[in-house]
Amino acid sequence: MSKTLVIVESPAKARTIEKYLGKGYAVESSIGHIRDLPKSAADIPEKYKGLAWARLGLDIENDFQPLYVVSPEKRQHVAKLRKLAADADEIILATDDDREGESIAWHLYQELKPKVPVKRMVFHEITKDAIQAAIATPRQIDTNLVEAQEARRALDRLYGYEVSPVLWKKVAPKLSAGRVQSVATRMLVERERERMRFVSGSWWDLLVTGRTVENATFPARLTDVAGQKLAVGKDFDPLTGRLKPDANVRTLSEAEARALAEGLTGGTLTVISAEEKPFTQRPYPPFITSTLQQEGSRKLGFAATRTMRAAQRLYEGGYITYMRTDSTNLSAEAVTAARTQVSQMYGQPYLSPQPRVYAKKAKNAQEAHEAIRPAGSSFRTPDSLRGELGGDEWRLYDLIWKRTVACQMADARGRSLRVRLGGKARTGEEVGLSASGRTIDFPGFLRAYVEGSDDPSAALEDRETPLPPLKEGQRVTAETVKPEGHETQPPARYTEASLVQALEGAGIGRPSTYASILGTIQDRGYAAKKGQALVPSWTAFATSALLEHHFGNLVDYDFTARMEEDLDDIAGGRAQRVPYLKRFYLGDNGQGMALRPLIDRQMGEIDARGIATIAVPRLEGSGIEVRVGRYGPYMQRGDDKANLPEDLAPDELTAEKAEEIMSRPSGDRPLGVDEETGQPVVARAGRYGPYVTLGAENPPIRTASLFPTDDLSTLSLPRALKLLSLPRLVGTSEGEEVWALNGKYGPYLKRGNDSRSLTNHEELFTVTLPEAEALFKQPRFGRGRTPAPPLSTYKYEGRADIVLKSGRFGPYLTDGERNATLRKGESETTLTAERALEILEERGKEPKGKAGKPRKAAAKPTTAKKTAAKKAPARKTATKTPASKTTKKAAAKAPAKSTFTWAQLKPHIGVLSVQERQLVTATREQGRKVDDVAPELGLDVKKAKGMALQASKKLNQAARGE
Numbered sequence: 001m002s003k004t005l006v007i008v009e010s011p012a013k014a015r016t017i018e019k020y021l022g023k024g025y026a027v028e029s030s031i032g033h034i035r036d037l038p039k040s041a042a043d044i045p046e047k048y049k050g051l052a053w054a055r056l057g058l059d060i061e062n063d064f065q066p067l068y069v070v071s072p073e074k075r076q077h078v079a080k081l082r083k084l085a086a087d088a089d090e091i092i093l094a095t096d097d098d099r100e101g102e103s104i105a106w107h108l109y110q111e112l113k114p115k116v117p118v119k120r121m122v123f124h125e126i127t128k129d130a131i132q133a134a135i136a137t138p139r140q141i142d143t144n145l146v147e148a149q150e151a152r153r154a155l156d157r158l159y160g161y162e163v164s165p166v167l168w169k170k171v172a173p174k175l176s177a178g179r180v181q182s183v184a185t186r187m188l189v190e191r192e193r194e195r196m197r198f199v200s201g202s203w204w205d206l207l208v209t210g211r212t213v214e215n216a217t218f219p220a221r222l223t224d225v226a227g228q229k230l231a232v233g234k235d236f237d238p239l240t241g242r243l244k245p246d247a248n249v250r251t252l253s254e255a256e257a258r259a260l261a262e263g264l265t266g267g268t269l270t271v272i273s274a275e276e277k278p279f280t281q282r283p284y285p286p287f288i289t290s291t292l293q294q295e296g297s298r299k300l301g302f303a304a305t306r307t308m309r310a311a312q313r314l315y316e317g318g319y320i321t322y323m324r325t326d327s328t329n330l331s332a333e334a335v336t337a338a339r340t341q342v343s344q345m346y347g348q349p350y351l352s353p354q355p356r357v358y359a360k361k362a363k364n365a366q367e368a369h370e371a372i373r374p375a376g377s378s379f380r381t382p383d384s385l386r387g388e389l390g391g392d393e394w395r396l397y398d399l400i401w402k403r404t405v406a407c408q409m410a411d412a413r414g415r416s417l418r419v420r421l422g423g424k425a426r427t428g429e430e431v432g433l434s435a436s437g438r439t440i441d442f443p444g445f446l447r448a449y450v451e452g453s454d455d456p457s458a459a460l461e462d463r464e465t466p467l468p469p470l471k472e473g474q475r476v477t478a479e480t481v482k483p484e485g486h487e488t489q490p491p492a493r494y495t496e497a498s499l500v501q502a503l504e505g506a507g508i509g510r511p512s513t514y515a516s517i518l519g520t521i522q523d524r525g526y527a528a529k530k531g532q533a534l535v536p537s538w539t540a541f542a543t544s545a546l547l548e549h550h551f552g553n554l555v556d557y558d559f560t561a562r563m564e565e566d567l568d569d570i571a572g573g574r575a576q577r578v579p580y581l582k583r584f585y586l587g588d589n590g591q592g593m594a595l596r597p598l599i600d601r602q603m604g605e606i607d608a609r610g611i612a613t614i615a616v617p618r619l620e621g622s623g624i625e626v627r628v629g630r631y632g633p634y635m636q637r638g639d640d641k642a643n644l645p646e647d648l649a650p651d652e653l654t655a656e657k658a659e660e661i662m663s664r665p666s667g668d669r670p671l672g673v674d675e676e677t678g679q680p681v682v683a684r685a686g687r688y689g690p691y692v693t694l695g696a697e698n699p700p701i702r703t704a705s706l707f708p709t710d711d712l713s714t715l716s717l718p719r720a721l722k723l724l725s726l727p728r729l730v731g732t733s734e735g736e737e738v739w740a741l742n743g744k745y746g747p748y749l750k751r752g753n754d755s756r757s758l759t760n761h762e763e764l765f766t767v768t769l770p771e772a773e774a775l776f777k778q779p780r781f782g783r784g785r786t787p788a789p790p791l792s793t794y795k796y797e798g799r800a801d802i803v804l805k806s807g808r809f810g811p812y813l814t815d816g817e818r819n820a821t822l823r824k825g826e827s828e829t830t831l832t833a834e835r836a837l838e839i840l841e842e843r844g845k846e847p848k849g850k851a852g853k854p855r856k857a858a859a860k861p862t863t864a865k866k867t868a869a870k871k872a873p874a875r876k877t878a879t880k881t882p883a884s885k886t887t888k889k890a891a892a893k894a895p896a897k898s899t900f901t902w903a904q905l906k907p908h909i910g911v912l913s914v915q916e917r918q919l920v921t922a923t924r925e926q927g928r929k930v931d932d933v934a935p936e937l938g939l940d941v942k943k944a945k946g947m948a949l950q951a952s953k954k955l956n957q958a959a960r961g962e
Contacts, residue, residue: 005088006121007081007108007919009095012316013126014353017094020128021135026084030095032317034078034430035068035107037157043069054160064154066579070111078111085112090119092138097122097369099571100512103149106141125375126318148571153578155179155563158585162599163547163554170608171542172630173922176524179560180517181508182547185526186555187502188494188536189544194238195651197617198490201243204257205537207484208433210269210421216468217479220435225250225260227430233488241488257483263425265481269433271474272420279438281412283445285328286371286404289511290504292323292396295403295451297497297532300395301834304496306841310392311372318375319385320400321394324511326367326504328358330407333377334370338408341379345405346447352410361630373404390842391799402449409445414438417467423478436829437467440625490651493533507561519842528823537648538614538626538633550602553593570730617655624662626653631918635662643685653679672717674724681724683715692720699915699939705742707761724764731769738772740764751776753957794833802836804828818844905955915939923948 004025008014011029018027028303037057038044048054048067059065070078085091091114093105105120119138121131156179156567163177191406206222210763228250235247243249252260289293289308296307311323321334330338335355342351374380374397382398390395422431429952440446470476494502500514509517521527526540544555553559569575585590614626624637626644633644635658642662644653671692679695690712694699704723706712730738736752740763747758749772756775758767791811802816811828812821813836820843826835905924909917919939922928934944 003088004090004092006092008095009101009104010312010316012060012313014827016126016316016318017131020126020131020276026088028081028082028084030104030108031074031077033107034074034081034111034237035070037066037153038069039071043071045069058154060585064577064585066150066154068107068110081108085114088114088116090117092119092121092135092139094121094123094134096322096324097124098512099145099149099152100323102142102145106143106146107943109141124370125321126316128374129377130375139898145571145572147577148567151570151577152567154577155567155584158581158595159554162595163551166603166606167543167546169603170606170611170746172539175539175543176520177522177543177547177554179554179563180503180513181520181524181526183508183541183557183560184499184503184517185521185536185540186544186548187499188521188527188534189540189649190360191494192541192650193493195490195493196653198238198651199241200490201233201241201475202481202485203231203236204252204254204266204485205230206257206261207482208264208269208478209480209482210435211479212470212474212476214468214470218435218437218467218470220419220433222260222431223434224432225252225429226696233486234537236488238488239400240488254483254485257485259427260425260429260431261481261483263427263429263844264423264431264478267423267425267478267479269421269423269476270632271470271472271476272422272432274417274419274470274472274474276415276417278413278415281414281444281446283352283406283409283411284403284449285355286330286373286407286453287400288328288371289324290326290500290514292372292400293500294341294497294614295399296396297495301532301838302392302396303838303842304500306392306838308515309841310396312392314389314397314400317393319380319389319397320375321370321373323372326511327369327370330358330373330404335408337374337377337379339404341381342409345381346409348446349379349442350409351446352408355460356408356409371404372400372893373954374401379404391796392837406449408444409448410442412440413442414440417470419467419470425776434818435467435470437465439466444486469553481801493530495532495534497532499534507564509558510564529727530649538628538644538650541614541650542628543611545614546606550606551598554595614650616650616653619658622655622658624655624658632748637662638878641668669712669715671715671720674721679719681720683712683720685712692723692750694724695786707742710759713913716962726764728764730767730772733773733776735767738769738776740767740772749775755848791828792831792836794836796833796837803838804831804836811838813844815840815844820844909955912951912954916947916954918949919944919948 006014006021006027007030007031008017008027008034011031014027014029018025019159021027034557038055041049041055041748042055044067051058051059051628053061054067057067059067083220089111092750093108095101095104095108101118101122120141121134121138123134159179161178163182164175167175167177177922208220208222209217210220211217222230229248231243231247231249231251235243235249235694237244243251285291292311293304293307294300297304300307302310308323311320314320315323336614339351339355366757377399382394385394386396415438417437417439418750419435419437421435423431423433425431453814492498496518501519503509503517506858521540522529525537526543527534529535547555566575566580570580572578579588582588583594585593585595587594587597609627609845612628612960616626619626624635626633626635632646635642635644640662643663644661648657650693664685671681671683673680674694677694679701682693682700684691684693690706690710691703692706692715693703702724704720704726706723710719712721727739727741730740730749731749732738738749738751740747740749740758742761742764747761747764749756749758749767751772754776756772756778758764790803790805794804800817802813802815804811804813807821810821812819814820818840822839909920912920919930923930930944930948931941934941939947
């Protein structure tokens with residue numbers, strides 16, 4: 001019997017499709033992409049390691065030939081696919097019907113090298129009819145789509161690998177640039193700049209409650225006094241807070257408003273005009289990726305990544321059509337299904353007389369796909385799926401179902417009434433007022449769906465606000481009159497929903513990229529959430545300034561949109577990948593971007609200090625400048641410096657706030673001189689907390705962190721010297737020195753590779769050797785201690801509880817299967833159940849060493865001959881710590897070989913000092929040489945190399961749990 005191998009991207013998709021195929025079909029998953037450009041030097045095959053272009057992954061001189069490698073974690077699975085392919089009589093590549101899916105299919109074909117017929121099968125929904133139809137009508141791999149995806153991947157690699165190092169050198173380490181990511185960051189920064197320049201204007205008016213003779217009440221607002229219109233928000237200049245020069249309006253002071261209110265209360269008003277107009281409102285088009293993410297944010301409070309994760313599960317389960325689309329088209333089958341349900345559930349009057357067709361008007365729309373809708377030729381109602389779907393999936397399906405059904409419903413119809421009233425206050429002034437109402441006569445599609453909005457006032461459009469039947473000449477009483485003060489508001493920050501909307505409107509990005517873009521700009525530290533708003537960081541300001549001033553096209557909205565059009569041309573066969581990449585990277589007789597020559601020209605012209613200095617309008621004249629340094633943002637006035645709080649939004653930095661921060665103890669407070677060494681002792685406020693230093697050199701001879709009970713502003717010299725005496729040698733036990741140390745996770749004792757925690761910091765100075773020995777005799781774990789109670793517990797319907805716990809790395813969330821550490825700015829005191837679920841869905845990872853997953857055995861470290869360790873005095877500049885027992889000579893000859901990857905070591909970076917952390921990050925994460933990093937840290941190269949070895953040893957010990 002013949003056997004056909006069907007390969008899809010995900011295991012969930014494979015399981016669903018397998019149900020619809022009969023015998024003779026084996027369905028296997030590729031688990032996403034199997035190949036990509038090298039991510040690090042370790043990924044480069046041996047035969048390419050000596051080539052200069054291999055790290056980039058693109059052979060520029062050979063028509064940008066890509067170097068694709070199978071990632072280490074996929075090699076075993078690819079071997080499995082090869083074996084299955086060898087046993088098959090036919091292979092069907094059933095990856096998603098978009099450029100990325102086409103690329104995955106092509107990579108599978110290239111890597112598996114099948115000797116049997118290979119077909120390409122595409123579908124937009126995973127239902128029995130759709131799968132059988134796709135099996136019956138296969139096609140070949142579309143090489144144009146593959147070329148377009150290869151061009152996109154090459155563009156992203158060239159952009160990131162060429163521009164990111166510019167940011168490292170001129171702004172700060174670990175930054176990244178991206179073709180769409182940098183444009184999105186610029187949007188956030190430009191909006192924040194508007195907010196920083198904004199000056200609020202204020203005005204007063206009156207809110208009047210009118211009462212008719214029939215005792216019906218309605219609200220009206222004062223609009224003019226003595227024939228002159230009153231000011232409203234649009235009449236104020238956002239840069240000055242004053243009325244615009246051409247605004248012929250009047251402003252009321254608070255006193256005038258109160259006097260006028262008193263003069264109007266109980267008075268008579270006359271209806272001057274009452275104009276009623278009919279209105280109709282059409283339903284919204286069905287969802288595309290961007291509008292689904294926007295409504296997921298507005299209505300469900302989901303981040304874009306959470307929305308797409310739930311949508312992916314719905315698609316793979318066969319509940320909705322493909323969720324990455326920018327087309328609002330619906331198939332004839334879908335229109336029929338929606339109209340059938342409208343008739344059955346709402347009745348014939350609610351059905352649109354004719355089937356509705358929606359054309360996508362955004363730039364670069366691809367109409368080949370269908371909109372996001374419930375799958376199948378008949379839609380399952382949300383109620384019928386309550387027992388099948390999880391919480392997120394059900395809520396999202398409910399949203400998609402309502403939007404799809406509503407798009408084929410009748411228009412909403414109603415009447416709007418606008419009323420003008422006039423009267424005379426007892427002060428003698430003529431006044432004018434207005435009132436408006438809206439009455440819905442037939443709800444139509446609103447019966448099923450009302451669209452959300454980022455603007456709370458806009459949502460009122462779909463609410464009924466009826467007025468009593470008022471007619472011209474009718475008299476009403478001003479029953480109550482309330483003076484109200486108003487202030488103009490700065491432009492609202494972008495939310496995830498509105499940023500996606502802005503990117504889509506500008507033709508930037510694609511449906512498949514929006515969620516990853518939003519995740520990247522937050523993960524990279526360019527933006528952080530404050531409620532639903534995205535707040536750009538000071539680093540984002542410096543990065544955007546550099547790109548705007550020196551690489552303007554790279555963050556130009558129109559240029560970026562044209563790049564999307566160029567990729568569309570390649571996908572359509574109207575352009576070729578190689579000539580386009582040449583124009584972008586190298587230039588062609590003055591044509592194209594010419595990125596490489598541009599970087600070469602601009603590098604020498606970039607003023608790093610100027611770029612890192614950020615203009616803050618509200619600090620003008622104060623002498624205070626805001627800068628972004630290699631280790632974070634800070635303020636400077638003369639020689640005085642102060643770190644900026646990480647939770648302070650840029651538009652919240654006023655002159656008063658800046659003065660307050662500058663007046664705080666800077667940390668550079670001399671405490672005196674150590675009599676024993678003759679060296680100065682200084683108290684400092686560091687980015688990682690307050691500390692004291694000994695010595696005038698940079699770096700100092702010794703540093704020590706303050707205890708939680710210490711106050712930097714009142715710290716005395718004796719106390720500082722006591723802190724600097726740590727680590728303290730307690731004595732020798734079982735041939736090993738016992739040290740008392742203050743670590744990131746609290747005070748502890750260390751003997752060789754064994755350690756025990758102390759109950760409080762002061763024990764570091766008082767613990768005796770017998771006490772220490774008694775502690776070491778106790779088991780390392782479970783010494784009679786009970787686990788700390790959870791900080792909070794969040795309960796949900798249809799899923800496990802989420803618990804907030806206190807961990808080594810700070811508060812974290814867990815549901816027993818996944819853990820997610822809270823980021824800075826996410827307070828455990830204000831965390832809601834909805835936000836907790838969102839964080840766990842976005843960032844949750846299975847704990848390391850989880851049951852059922854064998855832990856990789858670490859290789860035995862090389863043993864070096866131990867040298868006799870001299871007993872160190874309590875406080876000398878040459879004090880040895882437990883981590884420095886091996887002599888320099890031995891360390892140089894036989895450094896401990898790392899048995900862990902950087903990804904495994906990075907979580908333990910907290911065991912290092914600030915300087916060690918900076919050194920290790922620069923060398924291990926950024927791949928820089930110690931020789932280059934040492935001068936930046938104020939170290940000589942020899943000392944820096946020794947520090948790097950020491951830091952590596954500490955990290956490996958921490959990773960081994962020593």
